[in-house]
Amino acid sequence: MCGILFSSDHDSVCDRLLECIRRRGPDHVDHIVVNHSNGFCSFISSLLALRGGNLVTQPLRDLQTGSILCWNGEAWKIDDTLIAGNDAQTVFDCLLRTVSKDPSRGLDGQERLDDAVVRLFSRLSGPYAFIFYNARHGSVYYGRDRLGRRSLLKSKAHEGGITVSSVCSGSSTASWAEVEADGIYVVHLGNISESTGIVERRITWPETKDPHDSLSFSPFSWPPSGLEVPRLSLATPAVNGLLVNLRHALAIRALDVPTPPAQNSTPAKVAILFSGGLDCTLLARIMHDILPQDQDIDLLNVAFENPRVLKAAAARDPTTGDPYSHCPDRVTGLATYAELQRVCPGRTWRFVSIDVSYMETVSHRPQITTLIYPHNTEMDFSIACALYFAARGVGTIRSGPSDDSRPYSSPARVLISGLGADELFAGYTRHTTAFARVGFQGLSDELELDYARLGKRNLGRDDRVISHWGREVRYPYLDEDFLRWTLRLPLWEKCGFGQPSVSVSVPSQNTDDPLLEPSKMLLRLLSWKLGMKSAATEKKRAIQFGARSAKMETGRTNGTDILS
Numbered sequence: 001m002c003g004i005l006f007s008s009d010h011d012s013v014c015d016r017l018l019e020c021i022r023r024r025g026p027d028h029v030d031h032i033v034v035n036h037s038n039g040f041c042s043f044i045s046s047l048l049a050l051r052g053g054n055l056v057t058q059p060l061r062d063l064q065t066g067s068i069l070c071w072n073g074e075a076w077k078i079d080d081t082l083i084a085g086n087d088a089q090t091v092f093d094c095l096l097r098t099v100s101k102d103p104s105r106g107l108d109g110q111e112r113l114d115d116a117v118v119r120l121f122s123r124l125s126g127p128y129a130f131i132f133y134n135a136r137h138g139s140v141y142y143g144r145d146r147l148g149r150r151s152l153l154k155s156k157a158h159e160g161g162i163t164v165s166s167v168c169s170g171s172s173t174a175s176w177a178e179v180e181a182d183g184i185y186v187v188h189l190g191n192i193s194e195s196t197g198i199v200e201r202r203i204t205w206p207e208t209k210d211p212h213d214s215l216s217f218s219p220f221s222w223p224p225s226g227l228e229v230p231r232l233s234l235a236t237p238a239v240n241g242l243l244v245n246l247r248h249a250l251a252i253r254a255l256d257v258p259t260p261p262a263q264n265s266t267p268a269k270v271a272i273l274f275s276g277g278l279d280c281t282l283l284a285r286i287m288h289d290i291l292p293q294d295q296d297i298d299l300l301n302v303a304f305e306n307p308r309v310l311k312a313a314a315a316r317d318p319t320t321g322d323p324y325s326h327c328p329d330r331v332t333g334l335a336t337y338a339e340l341q342r343v344c345p346g347r348t349w350r351f352v353s354i355d356v357s358y359m360e361t362v363s364h365r366p367q368i369t370t371l372i373y374p375h376n377t378e379m380d381f382s383i384a385c386a387l388y389f390a391a392r393g394v395g396t397i398r399s400g401p402s403d404d405s406r407p408y409s410s411p412a413r414v415l416i417s418g419l420g421a422d423e424l425f426a427g428y429t430r431h432t433t434a435f436a437r438v439g440f441q442g443l444s445d446e447l448e449l450d451y452a453r454l455g456k457r458n459l460g461r462d463d464r465v466i467s468h469w470g471r472e473v474r475y476p477y478l479d480e481d482f483l484r485w486t487l488r489l490p491l492w493e494k495c496g497f498g499q500p501s502v503s504v505s506v507p508s509q510n511t512d513d514p515l516l517e518p519s520k521m522l523l524r525l526l527s528w529k530l531g532m533k534s535a536a537t538e539k540k541r542a543i544q545f546g547a548r549s550a551k552m553e554t555g556r557t558n559g560t561d562i563l564s
Contacts, residue, residue, distance in 0.1 A: 001025065001472035002058060003046040004070035004152075006131045006140060008161040008189065008198070010040035017169040020371075022046050024072075024166060026470040027261055028057045032068060036138060036189040043133060045070045048413065048470055052086035055261055060092045066135035067096060072150050072166060073128025074474070076252050091130075094120055099134045110137070117141055118184040118203040125480045129179075131164055138189045140164075146205055146215065147478055148181035148455020151463040153374070162187060162198045167464055170370035177374055181455040215483055229492045231499045232521050233513045238493045239525050241485065243286070246526075249479035250283060250416070251290050257414050268350065271298035271412035273390050273473075275546050276332035278520060279418030279427075281340070281535035282527050283476060287416070288344040296348040298410045299337060302390040303327035305358045306548040324355045329546035336535050343531040352410055354395035358552065361385060369563055371464045379559030382544035382551075384465045390547075391415060391466040391473070413471050419458065420477030423450040424486050425520040426495040427540050432519060435497040444491060454478075489522075496521035 003024030007013050010033055022029050025046025032043045045058035051074065060069040071088040083090050098116050117132075127149030132141040142164045144152050155163045155176045168176040179185065183204040191199040208214045232238075257269040270291070274280050287297060303324040310323055324330055330353070337351045365381075372384045393410035422428050426435075426447060434446040466473045476482065492498065496518035516524040516536060527536040544550035551557055 001048040001050060001467060002070070002072040003166045004072045004129065004131050005042070005044040005163070005165040006070065006142065007042045007163040009157065009159070010042045012157060012161065012163060013042050013044070014169050017165065017167070018044070020167040020169070021165065023470060024048065024467045027055065030057055030059060032059050032061060034133065038189060041189065043068050043070055043131065048472060049261055050258060050413065050472060053258070056086045056089055058088065060088060062096055065096070067099070068133040068135070069095060070131040071128065073130065073145070074126045075124045075128060077125040079123050091124070095132055099136060113137070114186055114201070114203045119206055121184055122206055129166065139186055140189065141184055141186045142179065143184035144179055144181045144455070146181055148459045149463070149475060149478060151460040152179040153177065154179050156198055160198055167371065168373050170373065178456070178460050215480060215487070229498045232493065232496055232525060234525055234529055236493065236525070238489060238522055239529060242522055242526050245482045245485045246476060247286050247290065249476040249482040250286055252479070253414070253474040253476055254287055254290055254416065260413060266411045268296040268298045268410060268412045270414045270416060271300050271393065271410050272416045273387070274299035274301050274333055275329040275541070275543065276301070276334070276336035276535070276538070277541065278523055278527060278535055278538050279421040281336050281532055282523055283416055283418055284340060285344065285527070285530050285532050288347055293346055296350055298350045298352055298393070298412050299333070300352050300354060300390045300393055300410060300415070301330060301333040302354040302356065302386055302547050303330040304356045304361060304548045306552050307358055308552055309548055324353070327546070327548050328541055332538060332546070339532060339534050350397055352393065352395045352397055352408055353405065354389055356389045361552070364388070368465060371468055372461050375461045376563050377559060378557055378561045378563060379544070380461060381563055382549045384461060386543045386547045386549040387462055388465040388468070391469050391471055393469070393471070415466060415471050415473045417473050417475050418477060419462070419475050420454070421520060421523060422540065423447065423454060424477060424494070425523055426497070427520045429540070440491055440498070443497060494522050495519055
C-alpha cells in the first residue's frame with residue numbers, strides 16, 4: 001500500500017499534502033521531478049511494504065526511457081496467474097512492454113496505445129490505484145480498479161494544471177473530486193495550457209465477452225415456474241461453495257504478510273475490524289483455519305463516549321457508569337470473542353478495546369473531515385470516525401477476564417474488513433423492505449444499486465481514513481473470483497426471503513437447520529455450520545450506531561446534513 005501523487009505543476013505541491021502522503025507509507029518516500037514541454041511536474045510515492053522479500057522503493061523509474069510508475073495496490077493475479085514477489089515491479093514491467101510497441105502516428109495510433117494500457121489493467125485482480133508516466137509519449141495515465149477499492153482524487157487548477165493524489169490537501173482554495181472507477185484516464189503533458197486547461201480522456205473498460213467472467217450483476221431470473229422457492233439449509237451446496245470461495249479470497253489476503261522492515265518478529269501481522277457481527281466473525285472463524293496456530297490475531301473493537309446517549313441513559317438510571325461497556329458493538333464483540341475462544345482454542349485472540357472519549361473525537365474532527373473529502377455529510381463523518389480510530393489500533397487488552405486492562409497498540413499492518421457482505425447477500429433493512437414491496441425483482445434492483453455505488457460511496461473514503469495510520473485494509477468479500485461466484489448465485493440461494501422458516505427447536509420437523517433471519521441467510525448458515533452459532537443469529541447494525549459515533553449532539557441532526 002502506498003500514497004501516490006502526480007502534479008503537472010511542481011510548485012503546487014504543498015507541505016500538508018506531502019505529509020498526508022507520507023503517513024500512508026511509513027517505510028519509504030521519494031519524489032521525482034520531470035522536465036516536460038510545459039515546465040516541471042512531480043511524481044511522489046510513499047511506501048508501506050507488504051509484498052515480496054525486499055523493499056522495492058517507489059516511484060519506480062525506468063532508466064532507459066524515463067517512464068515512472070506510482071503504484072498503490074495489491075495485484076494478486078494477471079489473468080489466472082498468481083503474482084509472486086513484488087507486484088508493483090511486475091505491473092511496471094508489463095506496462096513498459098505494452099508502451100514499447102510503438103503505434104503508428106496520429107490519433108488512431110495513440111488510441112490503440114491507450115486501449116492497450118487499459119486492457120492490461122483490466123487483466124489484473126486486486127485493489128489498486130496508480131499513476132503511470134509514459135515518457136516516450138509524454139502522457140500520464142491514472143485510475144482505480146473497476147470496483148474503486150483504493151482512493152484516488154484529482155484537482156484541476158485555474159491555470160490549467162492538474163494534481164492527482166491518494167488524498168487531498170484540505171485547502172479551501174482547491175476543488176477535489178474522486179477519480180471515477182469507470183475506466184482509465186490519460187492526459188498529455190504537451191496539451192496543458194492556461195487557455196484550454198487540461199485535456200483529459202477517459203478510456204472505458206473493455207467489455208467482457210464471457211458472462212462467467214463478468215463483475216456485473218447477472219440479469220434477474222425468476223424461480224422455476226410454478227415451484228416454491230427452494231429452502232436454504234445446512235445441506236444446500238451453496239453453503240460449502242461459500243466456504244471454499246471465501247476461504248480462497250481470505251487466504252490470498254491473510255497469508256504471507258511480511259514482518260515490517262527493521263523488525264525481527266511481530267505478535268500479530270493481521271487484525272480484523274471487529275464489531276462481533278456476522279460478517280467479520282465469519283472471516284475471523286475462517287482465518288483461524290488458514291493462519292498458522294502460533295500467529296496471533298488482533299480483534300479491533302471501537303466504542304465512543306456519546307454525550308447524547310449518556311444523557312438519555314442517566315435520565316433513566318443515574319448510576320450508569322462506563323460509557324464504553326454499554327456500546328452495542330462492545331457487548332456483541334465481547335460475546336463473540338468468547339465464542340471464538342471456545343470454538344477455536346489454541347490460538348491467541350487479542351480483543352483490543354478501543355475507547356474514544358468525546359474530547360478526542362472533537363480534537364480529531366478536522367483531520368477526519370479533511371481525509372474524507374470530497375465526502376462531506378454527517379453520516380460520512382460518523383462512519384469514517386469509527387474506522388479512523390479502529391484503524392489506529394490503540395486501546396487496551398486483558399490477559400484474562402479478571403485481569404486489569406493494560407495499554408496496547410496493534411502492530412498489525414493488514415486489516416481485514418467485512419465490507420461487501422451486506423451488498424452481496426442482502427443485509428440492509430432496505431433490502432427487506434424492497435422484497436416486501438416488489439418481491440425478488442425489487443430486491444435484485446436494490447442490490448444492484450448498492451453494489452454499483454460501493455466505490456463511490458464507501459471505498460475511497462474508507463481507504464483514506466484507514467491508510468492514514470500506515471495500515472492497509474483488505475476486503476475478502478470483494479475479491480474478484482469470490483464476486484464472480486456470488487453474482488452468479490440465484491438470489492434465493494443468498495438470502496432466505498420468501499422461504500418457509502424451519503426452527504431447530506421444533507423436533508417434529510425433523511431437521512437440524514436453525515431458525516435464522518432471512519437477510520444474509522447463506523452467511524448465517526455457514527457461520528452456524530462452523531460453530532459460531534451466536535454470531536449466526538446477530539442482527540445487522542450499522543457501525544456508526546453500534547460504536548455510537550453518530551449523533552453525539554442533542555438536536556435534530558440528519559445523516560445527510562453537510563458538515564459545518
